[in-house]
Amino acid sequence: MCLKCENISFGYKKNNLILNNVNLSLGSGEVLGLIGDSGSGKSTLCKILAGYENNYQGNVSIDGKAIPSKGYNPVQLVFQHPEKAVNPKWKMKDILNEGHIVPQDILDSFGIKKSWFNRWPNELSGGELQRFALARALSPETKFLIADEITTMVDAITQAQIWNIVLDIVKELNIGVLVVSHEKKLISKLCHDVVYLDDINTV
Numbered sequence: 001m002c003l004k005c006e007n008i009s010f011g012y013k014k015n016n017l018i019l020n021n022v023n024l025s026l027g028s029g030e031v032l033g034l035i036g037d038s039g040s041g042k043s044t045l046c047k048i049l050a051g052y053e054n055n056y057q058g059n060v061s062i063d064g065k066a067i068p069s070k071g072y073n074p075v076q077l078v079f080q081h082p083e084k085a086v087n088p089k090w091k092m093k094d095i096l097n098e099g100h101i102v103p104q105d106i107l108d109s110f111g112i113k114k115s116w117f118n119r120w121p122n123e124l125s126g127g128e129l130q131r132f133a134l135a136r137a138l139s140p141e142t143k144f145l146i147a148d149e150i151t152t153m154v155d156a157i158t159q160a161q162i163w164n165i166v167l168d169i170v171k172e173l174n175i176g177v178l179v180v181s182h183e184k185k186l187i188s189k190l191c192h193d194v195v196y197l198d199d200i201n202t203v
């Protein structure tokens with residue numbers, strides 16, 4: 001399978017384009033890095049790829065077909081700030097199983113403890129919360145993972161742990177991953193290939 005965006009142009013305001021004529025493709029099982037300066041439009045592109053932003057010009061498709069706007073989204077986006085992606089009024093077990101029942105082996109891989117299930121999101125650390133967000137995003141129905149600075153909030157050891165788990169799971173499920181980061185070292189360790197947003201953005 002191939003996730004493609006073609007000729008994407010987008011601005012939050014009129015006459016102020018953030019992205020111009022951007023093309024990118026991501027294959028199943030591929031781990032592709034995306035690097036760019038702060039404010040250059042990486043998160044914006046992530047949102048467009050995952051269908052969170054619709055007001056753009058151009059085309060996003062999987063194997064030439066539009067991504068369905070209803071039902072499970074095969075393109076899962078995980079953000080830098082997991083607390084923004086969860087409902088603060090829901091207990092962790094409800095957040096985790098909102099879309100599907102997350103299999104026990106995925107929970108075990110991420111080291112998610114049963115005792116965390118009855119907590120509120122603000123009773124977990126950023127790294128613990130991100131494990132929930134990733135476990136929830138890596139369903140068997142997920143075809144592509146857009147990982148937007150997902151480990152920026154944790155220390156180097158936890159970063160390596162989380163990425164080892166994610167890479168194991170995506171390999172097993174043949175998921176394609178876009179790894180967005182400022183850290184060139186991390187990208188070169190994890191990714192098969194790397195794209196610089198400035199090189200593909202003619203804004």
Ligand SMILES: Nc1ncnc2c1ncn2[C@@H]1O[C@H](COP(=O)(O)OP(=O)(O)OP(=O)(O)O)[C@@H](O)[C@H]1O
Pocket residue numbers: 012018036037038039040041042043044045
């Ligand atoms: N909702 C919004 N409304 C208006 N402008 C926005 C919005 N979100 C982002 N922007 C602006 O769009 C530009 C690109 O932002 P974006 O978040 O995509 O950058 P980024 O490359 O992800 O940066 P960072 O590395 O800091 O996360 C920035 O100038 C930002 O201020």
Ligand SMILES: [Mg+2]
Pocket residue numbers: 042043044148
């Ligand atoms: Mg960003």
